[in-house]
Amino acid sequence: MSQLSTAGWLSPTRAWRLIECPASVLPAAGNGPSGGGDQEVNTGTLAHRALERWIRAEGYRAADPKAALAEAADACATELTGGLPASWRVSRARLVARGLSLVDLIGDRTPDQVHSEIELEDEDLRLRGRLDLLLLGDQIVVVDLKTQTLLEEGVPEGVAFQLAVYAHLIQRNYGTLPTRTEVFSLNRGRIVVPLTDESLRSALEALEKARAADSSIATPSSATCLFCDHRLSCEPHWDVAPGWPETDAVEGEIIRVESAATGVSAVHLDTFAGPVWVSGIPSVLVSGAPGERLRLVRIHGGRTGAGDLPEWRWTRRSALAFP
Numbered sequence: 001m002s003q004l005s006t007a008g009w010l011s012p013t014r015a016w017r018l019i020e021c022p023a024s025v026l027p028a029a030g031n032g033p034s035g036g037g038d039q040e041v042n043t044g045t046l047a048h049r050a051l052e053r054w055i056r057a058e059g060y061r062a063a064d065p066k067a068a069l070a071e072a073a074d075a076c077a078t079e080l081t082g083g084l085p086a087s088w089r090v091s092r093a094r095l096v097a098r099g100l101s102l103v104d105l106i107g108d109r110t111p112d113q114v115h116s117e118i119e120l121e122d123e124d125l126r127l128r129g130r131l132d133l134l135l136l137g138d139q140i141v142v143v144d145l146k147t148q149t150l151l152e153e154g155v156p157e158g159v160a161f162q163l164a165v166y167a168h169l170i171q172r173n174y175g176t177l178p179t180r181t182e183v184f185s186l187n188r189g190r191i192v193v194p195l196t197d198e199s200l201r202s203a204l205e206a207l208e209k210a211r212a213a214d215s216s217i218a219t220p221s222s223a224t225c226l227f228c229d230h231r232l233s234c235e236p237h238w239d240v241a242p243g244w245p246e247t248d249a250v251e252g253e254i255i256r257v258e259s260a261a262t263g264v265s266a267v268h269l270d271t272f273a274g275p276v277w278v279s280g281i282p283s284v285l286v287s288g289a290p291g292e293r294l295r296l297v298r299i300h301g302g303r304t305g306a307g308d309l310p311e312w313r314w315t316r317r318s319a320l321a322f323p
Helices: 003-007 012-020 043-056 065-078 088-098 100-106 157-174 197-212 235-243
Strands: 114-122 127-135 141-146 180-185 189-192 250-259 264-271 274-282 293-297 311-313 319-321
Touching: 012 127, 012 157, 012 197, 043 065, 043 088, 043 114, 043 127, 043 141, 065 088, 065 100, 088 100, 100 127, 100 141, 100 180, 100 189, 114 157, 127 157, 141 157, 157 180, 157 197, 235 250, 250 274
Parallel strands: 141 180, 274 311
Antiparallel strands: 114 127, 127 141, 180 189, 250 264, 250 293, 264 274, 293 319
């Protein structure tokens, strides 16, 4: 079996993850560790749903496109069965405020030239991408919505790579490269991402090299590991993650567990850096006894606890495992 076939189908995001860390895109074994809400809708997903609803309803042609976008965002929010993501209020405001810039971009295109969440494939390279906004006509424009805060000039390397993959998929499906590729950033607005033959070739060459690499090799970094399915069981990750300056990972032996009637527990851990507390963990997930080893990821550092012990807090995206 070829290296290409073992890697399977890849989205632009997973293709970038493969380049950054080959081990991060291996199939997850079993049911995975217990977590605290990774399946819940996050801010990014909700913003994408709102934009898609607005596009499909042709809200950009409404008498008040901004109000139509606000209605789409609120309609998507009301459909959630759980609570709203903590950052949704700010992201919604940014989405609505910047939506008018998309009206200008769409212009006088006919409805069948304006596509949202359209999926394109390349069977030869087994690449599959879902484009947030694709505009056809005299020009072909690709727009990728980004809800994370972008602070640098331009865009991160991984984002530029994703747009290069989208451009490749456009070429395979429409016979030509897009005229324009952009990021629609909720905190910065529209950002043009220049695409050249060289940048496209470089992206595909990097992907080909990554597919041929040893898939067991892990190259951990805070960005690559953040939502990796293998993070809790990846030893190279645990060799370095606790020492990251902005780490969100803690590993240690349980000293004691304190449970509250509200259904949450606090765990006192003995880590390599000394004792710490992790609070707010759903009690149903805390099955360990003193002396057992516990790993937690995607937790937030909080205030200093009693006795000046560092304190961490469980979040909706946290996960844990007993290795």
